[in-house]
Amino acid sequence: VAKLCVCDLLVAQCDVNCCCDPDCSADDFSLFTTCSVPVVTGDSRLCSQKAAVYSLDVEANPPEMIFKLIDQVNPSIFCIHATNYKQALSFSSPEMPTSENFDRLLEQFGSAAFSAEPDSWNVNTDTPNASDANETHSYQYGVPIQTVDSFLRLPSPVVSSWCSDANPAGFLVNQATRCTRAVSVEKCGDIQALSMLFYINSSILAVSTKQLFVFQVNITVQSVAVQSLNRTRTLLNDSDVLRLPVILDELCLNTVLGVSYHITYTDAGEIIEAAASFVLGAINKAALSIQQSFEISFTQVDTKPVPRSGNPGYVVGLPVRAGFRLQGYPFPGGTLLANANNYSPLTILQSTSEQDCLAAQGARTPVLFGYNMISGCKLRITEAMKCQPLTQTLLDLLKGQSFPEYVASFGNSQAQDVLDWVPITHLHVSEQSDSERIYHIFQSSCQIPVSLEIEVKWTKYGSLVNPQARIVNVTATITTTTVKQLPSGRERTIPVTSSVVFTDISSPAEPGYKAWPTINAKLPFDFFFPFV
Amino acid sequence: LREILNGTSQLSSLPLQILFYVNGIYYIFYFLATLAMIIYKSQAFSYPDEFLAPDLAVLPIMAILEVLRLYLGVKGNLTEEEAPLGLSLAITVSSAILSVYFLVWQTYVLKADVILNAVLLLTYGLESVLKVMAIAAFVS
Numbered sequence: 001v002a003k004l005c006v007c008d009l010l011v012a013q014c015d016v017n018c019c020c021d022p023d024c025s026a027d028d029f030s031l032f033t034t035c036s037v038p039v040v041t042g043d044s045r046l047c048s049q050k051a052a053v054y055s056l057d058v059e060a061n062p063p064e065m066i067f068k069l070i071d072q073v074n075p076s077i078f079c080i081h082a083t084n085y086k087q088a089l090s091f092s093s094p095e096m097p098t099s100e101n102f103d104r105l106l107e108q109f110g111s112a113a114f115s116a117e118p119d120s121w122n123v124n125t126d127t128p129n130a131s132d133a134n135e136t137h138s139y140q141y142g143v144p145i146q147t148v149d150s151f152l153r154l155p156s157p158v159v160s161s162w163c164s165d166a167n168p169a170g171f172l173v174n175q176a177t178r179c180t181r182a183v184s185v186e187k188c189g190d191i192q193a194l195s196m197l198f199y200i201n202s203s204i205l206a207v208s209t210k211q212l213f214v215f216q217v218n219i220t221v222q223s224v225a226v227q228s229l230n231r232t233r234t235l236l237n238d239s240d241v242l243r244l245p246v247i248l249d250e251l252c253l254n255t256v257l258g259v260s261y262h263i264t265y266t267d268a269g270e271i272i273e274a275a276a277s278f279v280l281g282a283i284n285k286a287a288l289s290i291q292q293s294f295e296i297s298f299t300q301v302d303t304k305p306v307p308r309s310g311n312p313g314y315v316v317g318l319p320v321r322a323g324f325r326l327q328g329y330p331f332p333g334g335t336l337l338a339n340a341n342n343y344s345p346l347t348i349l350q351s352t353s354e355q356d357c358l359a360a361q362g363a364r365t366p367v368l369f370g371y372n373m374i375s376g377c378k379l380r381i382t383e384a385m386k387c388q389p390l391t392q393t394l395l396d397l398l399k400g401q402s403f404p405e406y407v408a409s410f411g412n413s414q415a416q417d418v419l420d421w422v423p424i425t426h427l428h429v430s431e432q433s434d435s436e437r438i439y440h441i442f443q444s445s446c447q448i449p450v451s452l453e454i455e456v457k458w459t460k461y462g463s464l465v466n467p468q469a470r471i472v473n474v475t476a477t478i479t480t481t482t483v484k485q486l487p488s489g490r491e492r493t494i495p496v497t498s499s500v501v502f503t504d505i506s507s508p509a510e511p512g513y514k515a516w517p518t519i520n521a522k523l524p525f526d527f528f529f530p531f532v
Numbered sequence: 533l534r535e536i537l538n539g540t541s542q543l544s545s546l547p548l549q550i551l552f553y554v555n556g557i558y559y560i561f562y563f564l565a566t567l568a569m570i571i572y573k574s575q576a577f578s579y580p581d582e583f584l585a586p587d588l589a590v591l592p593i594m595a596i597l598e599v600l601r602l603y604l605g606v607k608g609n610l611t612e613e614e615a616p617l618g619l620s621l622a623i624t625v626s627s628a629i630l631s632v633y634f635l636v637w638q639t640y641v642l643k644a645d646v647i648l649n650a651v652l653l654l655t656y657g658l659e660s661v662l663k664v665m666a667i668a669a670f671v672s
Contacts, residue, residue, distance in 0.1 A: 047643055078572070082641040085583055092578075 001050045002069055007037050019054035019065045030062035041072060043089045047079040048072065137208045138269025144168035145263070145271070147202035148216065154261075154294050155179055155193065165193065169261070169296050171208075171269075176295035185285045188245045188252035193292075195244050196221070196278055199259050206270045215270075219261075222275035227257060229282055243280060250285045257281040261296040272301060309369060310411020313461060313468025316370035319345035320456070320471070322404035322424075323415060346407060347400050348454065349498045351375040357397055357496050364400050367454070367500050369411075369469065376497035379450075381483060383490070387446035398452040398478070398498050407456075407474045427477040451479040452498040460506035472505065543612045543669050548662040552606050555655050559598050562648055566591055566634065573640045583639040594630045597623055605663065614670045621663050628656050 007018035014024040019035035034056060041051040051072040057064050083089070097105050108114060139145065145152040151168035156177035158164040163179035181193055192198045199219070206215040224236045224243065229251075243254040258279035265271050283290055309318035322345060345366035352363055357377040367373065379394070406421040413420035430447065455475045460467035481494070570587055573579055601623040608617030635641065635649035 077644045077647070078569075078642050080577075080640055081643050081646050082636075083639065084637055084641075085639045089577075 001040055001042060002052045002067075004040050004052075005037070006040070019056060019067075020052070024065075026062070026064065029056070029065045032056055032063065032065075035065075043080075044072075044074065045080050045089075047074050047081050049074075139171040139208050139265070139271065140269065141172045142170045143208055145171055146205045146208055148205065149202055152202075152204060152261075153199075154296055155181075155292065156294070163193065163292060171271075172265075172298050174295075174297050176293070178291060178293040180289045181292050182289050183252075183255070183283055183287060185247065185250065185252045185283060185287070188247060188255060188283065194252075194255040196242055196254075196256060196280070197244065199256065199278075200276055204263075204271055204274050206272065217271055217274050219274045219276050221278065222262065223277045225277070225279045227279055227281040229284065233279065251282045253282045254280045255283055255290070256292065257290065258293040260294070263296065263298050264301050265298060266301050308412040309408070310469065312410045312412050313470055314369040314411045314458070316469075317368050318411065319366040320369050321408040321411070321413065322346040322406060323408070323421065324402070324405050346404060346454070348373060348452070348500055349375050349377070349398060349400070351377065356380060358393065367456075369456075369458075370502055372499070372501050374497060374499040376495055379494045379496050381492045381494060387448070387483070391446070391448050394449050394496065395478075398449060398496070399476075403476075407471055409471050410468070422471055422474055425473070425475045427475060429477055429479045431479050431481040446483045447480040448483055448494075449478045449480045450494055450496050451477075453477045453479070454498075454500045456500065456502045457505045458502060459504070464509055467506075543666070544609050545662055545666040545669070548609050548659065548666055549606070551655065551659050551662060552602055552609070555659065556602055558651070558655065559595075559602075562652060563591065563595050565644070565648060569642060569644060573642070577640055579639065587638055590630055590633060594627060594634075597627050597630070601627060605659070609666060612670050614667045617663055617667050617670070621660060621667075624656055624660055624663070628653060631656070 005018065005020035005022070007015055008021045008023070009015055010023075012023055014028040015021050017032050017034060017036045018024070019029070019032070020037055020040065035054045037054065039051055039053050042049045049072050051070050053066075053068045053070060055066045055068075057066055080089075095101060095105060137143075145168065153165050154167050154169040154175060154177060155163040155165050156167040156175075157179040158167070161180045163181045167177070169175065181191075183191060183194065188194055200221065203216040203218045206217055221240065221242075225233045226236060227233045245252055245254050247253075256278060260277040262275045262277070263271055264273035264275075281290075309315060309321055314320070347364035347366050350363040350365040355378045357379045365373070365375070377397075381390075404424065406423050409420045409422050431450070453476070455473075455477070456471055457473040457475075458469050458471045461470040462468045483492075483494075570584075570591070574584055601620050604616040604623070605620035608614065608620060631649050631652050634645060635653070638645065
């Protein structure tokens with residue numbers, strides 16, 4: 001007790017007004033006014049205990065500190081005379097967790113409130129434990145899909161953009177992820193995640209259970225596409241052959257660049273079919289990492305998903321649906337072909353990291369309703385380029401491989417209702433003044449398209465309370481410009497852009513007034529009774 | 533000879549009987565007080581179960597022993613038999629040990645505990661002495 005000093009906070013220095021501080025000398029005590037800690041005792045419930053009393057004698061000159069060690073007596077008859085229990089009067093230090101007592105400690109301290117009686121409080125955990133121990137559970141939304149050894153993996157970026165193989169695919173959760181994988185051509189056979197086998201070797205359990213005998217679903221290979229070094233993709237005919245990575249001429253072929261899982265399920269929550277589509281590619285020696293993309297989609301058995309972009313009006317953010325007219329059908333009563341899946345959006349050029357138009361791989365992005373978009377690339381014109389092929393290439397680039405003819409007026413327009421589809425109007429604008437045009441007529445000039453602008457006019461349709469968006473008019477304007485012949489050796493760079501603009505042409509609601517009240521002044525029919 | 537009351541000395545010890553009577557009343561008070569204090573201690577101090585259980589178990593055992601002891605003592609003293617009195621003496625020894633437990637080996641020994649048990653032990657000591665004298669008188 002004599003050694004305890006609560007106010008001694010500064011090491012090797014005298015704390016002010018701290019009488020028990022051993023660092024204070026007699027000169028320091030003369031500067032004090034009171035003692036901040038007058039008494040230091042043990043537990044006051046003990047019958048007799050030692051107490052250290054500090055006091056300052058201000059009468060003496062200089063003031064001095066008086067220290068007394070006395071026996072303090074507790075007069076109550078309920079004072080503690082003795083204890084046989086060591087930790088009775090002090091805080092207990094908690095148990096150190098070891099492997100033996102870890103489970104017990106976790107049960108006692110693991111939840112939000114510590115329980116002294118862990119077994120009696122956990123009423124709720126009994127029922128789920130009993131039910132899922134040995135029973136089969138059909139999959140529910142979000143439950144990880146189980147395979148024979150672990151879970152169906154959908155590699156995804158976790159903290160950085162590097163792929164993590166520990167991400168399980170959730171049932172009925174449509175996901176698309178993209179991540180980076182570190183590769184090296186020498187070891188491409190060793191990296192498991194680059195071979196097809198890694199993604200299809202474990203079979204999926206039909207239901208979520210821990211039992212031994214469960215119907216298993218093998219993952220079949222639905223299609224294999226091979227992407228060459230210049231990014232063109234070809235679909236292979238034989239998708240039964242398992243293609244493993246091989247090293248050939250400083251390239252590693254048959255590496256997995258993308259996997260797309262399609263899972264078919266029943267309405268009871270069981271998985272009955274699983275198919276995977278692969279995109280294989282080649283990596284060259286210089287590549288240190290590749291980007292892999294994964295997606296998973298779920299379809300209910302015996303249903304055909306018909307994605308709508310709104311019901312009935314377009315929803316902002318969903319793709320604008322478009323289609324072609326089948327050849328040979330007259331316009332009224334004819335049908336429109338809108339791709340095999342009944343899903344074909346209007347697309348525009350997508351800007352990529354390569355700004356050169358001719359090196360762009362034809363990546364296109366769907367036009368989303370309500371989102372104005374602009375994209376573009378730069379075209380380098382050299383002297384060696386011919387006009388006509390260049391024009392054709394640029395038209396293909398701007399419009400894409402299959403530019404549609406009709407756009408769906410409503411989000412849920414069916415292909416059979418021709419009247420629900422709006423034709424796309426094409427306009428050509430030349431980007432030069434009149435004088436220039438006359439000048440160029442006399443010279444061989446080259447008109448190349450440099451910009452495609454799609455203007456979508458839409459209106460609000462239906463009730464005032466819940467208006468639905470309806471596309472009324474779509475105009476695609478191609479702007480061409482003249483390219484003069486360049487002197488040899490010089491280059492010119494022209495920007496090529498494509499854009500989509502959505503304009504709301506709905507007429508505002510007009511105020512309507514109530515009709516003037518009419519005076520209904522008519523005599524009752526038997527007014528002139530009995531004369532009429 | 534022993535049945536003649538006047539003139540012949542009565543062998544039953546009167547002080548012992550008084551002491552038994554007082555002991556009975558005191559023990560009832562002792563039992564209630566100790567029980568109340570154990571309850572108080574369990575609320576006021578940290579008293580884990582493994583320490584509370586022995587203390588609570590010893591008290592009823594001691595009560596049963598005390599009843600037995602007093603009954604045997606009174607019977608032996610009044611019938612002037614030495615056998616029950618001897619048995620009572622033996623039980624007194626075990627009661628004394630239990631009292632020492634409450635005095636020294638309890639988890640929390642309060643000053644009141646010390647006082648109560650000291651008085652009880654004093655009573656036991658006095659009784660033992662008187663019992664020995666009575667047995668000596670009965671035997672001879």
